[in-house]
Amino acid sequence: MNEPELRKLKICLIGDLGVGKTSLIRRYVLDQFDDKYIATIGTKVTKKEVSLVNPRTQKQEHVSAMIWDIMGQPSFREILRESYFFGAQGALAVCDITDKDTFGELRYWIKAMTATAGSVPTIIIGNKVDLRDEAEVTLSELRSFAEGLGSIAMLTSAKTGENVEKAFLALLERVLAVFPAESPERPSSPVEI
Numbered sequence: 001m002n003e004p005e006l007r008k009l010k011i012c013l014i015g016d017l018g019v020g021k022t023s024l025i026r027r028y029v030l031d032q033f034d035d036k037y038i039a040t041i042g043t044k045v046t047k048k049e050v051s052l053v054n055p056r057t058q059k060q061e062h063v064s065a066m067i068w069d070i071m072g073q074p075s076f077r078e079i080l081r082e083s084y085f086f087g088a089q090g091a092l093a094v095c096d097i098t099d100k101d102t103f104g105e106l107r108y109w110i111k112a113m114t115a116t117a118g119s120v121p122t123i124i125i126g127n128k129v130d131l132r133d134e135a136e137v138t139l140s141e142l143r144s145f146a147e148g149l150g151s152i153a154m155l156t157s158a159k160t161g162e163n164v165e166k167a168f169l170a171l172l173e174r175v176l177a178v179f180p181a182e183s184p185e186r187p188s189s190p191v192e193i
Helices: 021-030 075-079 081-085 100-117 129-134 139-148 164-178
Strands: 006-014 043-053 060-070 090-096 122-127 153-155
Touching: 006 021, 006 100, 006 164, 021 043, 021 060, 021 090, 021 122, 021 164, 043 164, 060 164, 081 100, 090 100, 090 164, 100 122, 100 139, 122 139, 122 164, 139 153, 153 164
Parallel strands: 006 060, 006 090, 090 122, 122 153
Antiparallel strands: 043 060
């Protein structure tokens, strides 16, 4: 019996500086967390291979998730936009629930991404739920924003690992449902922001 082909999927993490994008990737790929903050310079790509059921075909698929991390300064939305977002098939849009401004900026990150990649599955993430006593953003606010995009929202903690794997797998399943293996074509309808 032939081994199924490994599908490569380009996933981007978007959001402001300090929201925990790099920490989420580190938790998902290595199951590690480091309290030391080191800002991402430029772009970093990390790979993780997983097997999951394609919700469209109900068949097991082997996926190599190429997870792109970008520096979070808003000025880089424009500078790196073409190279970072080109070919993206899905995104986790991440805010820090203890910083309302990072939630407000998600609209602009998503707009920058869709200008290059078109409409792709995107899940809204409120990170740092381990600091819920300091929260300025609620799950209901995240859900309301996500519903406007035809998406879902989740609370995560890169520190404790809460919902991190669940968020990445939910995104990968949505990507598999939208992008058939035989057709790398992008959905044509843009996301209204």
